[in-house]
Amino acid sequence: xxxxxxxxxxxxxxxxxxxxxxxxxxxxxxxxxxxxxxxxxxxxxxxxxxxxxxxxxxxxxxxxxxxxxxxxxxxxxxxxxxxxxxxxxxxxxxxxxxxxxxxxxxxxxxxxxxxxxxxxxxxxxxxxxxxxxxxxxxxxxxxxxxxxxxxxxxxxxxxxxxxxxxxxxxxxxxxxxxxxxxxxxxxxxx
Numbered sequence: 001x002x003x004x005x006x007x008x009x010x011x012x013x014x015x016x017x018x019x020x021x022x023x024x025x026x027x028x029x030x031x032x033x034x035x036x037x038x039x040x041x042x043x044x045x046x047x048x049x050x051x052x053x054x055x056x057x058x059x060x061x062x063x064x065x066x067x068x069x070x071x072x073x074x075x076x077x078x079x080x081x082x083x084x085x086x087x088x089x090x091x092x093x094x095x096x097x098x099x100x101x102x103x104x105x106x107x108x109x110x111x112x113x114x115x116x117x118x119x120x121x122x123x124x125x126x127x128x129x130x131x132x133x134x135x136x137x138x139x140x141x142x143x144x145x146x147x148x149x150x151x152x153x154x155x156x157x158x159x160x161x162x163x164x165x166x167x168x169x170x171x172x173x174x175x176x177x178x179x180x181x182x183x184x185x186x187x188x189x190x
Contacts, residue, residue: 023048027057027113029180037061038181039163041093041113052122054113057182059103066105066169067097070176071144073129076159076184078151085150090116091184092125095163105169107142111182140164140176151184159184 024044029037037060045051059069074093078086097108114125135145139162151159162179 024050026055027111029057029060031060035061035065036178036180038183039111040183040185041111042185043113043115052115052117054115056098057111058101059109059180062101062103062105062109065165067101067103067107067109068105068165068169068177069095069108069111069180070140070142070164070166071095071097071108072135072163073132073144073146074161074182075126075129075146075148076151077148088116089126089148090151091158092122092129093161093182093184094125094129095182103169106172107166107169111163113184139179142166142172142174142176158186 025040025042026044026046026048027039027041029039031037039057041054041057043050043052043054045053046055059067062068072093072095074095075089076091076093078090080086092114093111094114095108095111098110101109103109114122116122129146132144132146135141135147139147142164147161149159149161160181160183163182164176164179166174167177168174
C-alpha cells in the first residue's frame with residue numbers, strides 16, 4: 001500500500017464527515033424541571049448548517065401543558081460601542097404555532113429566529129412584526145404584540161428575553177403564569 005493511501009482516506013473522511021462534525025447546533029428547548037424551560041435559538045437550520053432562518057425551537061413542555069406561550073414578535077437591535085441602538089433590527093424572533101403543531105391549546109409553542117439578510121424574506125417578516133401593537137412594559141400581554149430589545153453581545157450569546165406562558169392553554173383570557181427564557185445565539189455552542 002502506498003504511503004499516500006492513509007492520507008487520502010483521511011482526506012476523504014474529512015470531506016465526507018467534516019461538514020457535520022463542525023455543524024452549528026440546532027435550536028432547542030430544555031425543561032428546567034421547575035415548570036419553566038430555557039430555549040436556545042441558533043442561526044442554523046435543522047441540519048446544523050448556518051442559515052438566515054433558524055430551525056424551530058419547540059416547547060419542551062408543550063406535550064404536558066399544551067401550547068402555552070403568548071404569541072410574540074421580538075425585534076433585536078444591536079447596540080453600538082456608545083450604547084446607541086441601531087436603526088434597523090438585526091434579528092426577528094417569531095413566537096408562533098405552526099399549522100402542523102402537535103400540541104393543543106390556543107396559544108403558541110414554537111420560536112423561530114430570522115436573521116437580517118438582503119432580500120424579501122426578512123423584509124416581509126419585519127413588516128409583519130412592525131404591524132403588531134407594542135407589548136406592555138410588563139410583557140404580560142397574551143395577545144400578539146411586539147417586543148423590542150437590545151442585543152448584549154456577551155460570551156453567552158446574542159440576546160436573552162423572557163417569554164410569558166399562560167396558566168391555561170385552552171382559555172383565551174388566561175393570565176400569564178410565569179416566564180420561560182429564550183436565548184438568541186450566534187455561531188457555535190459556547
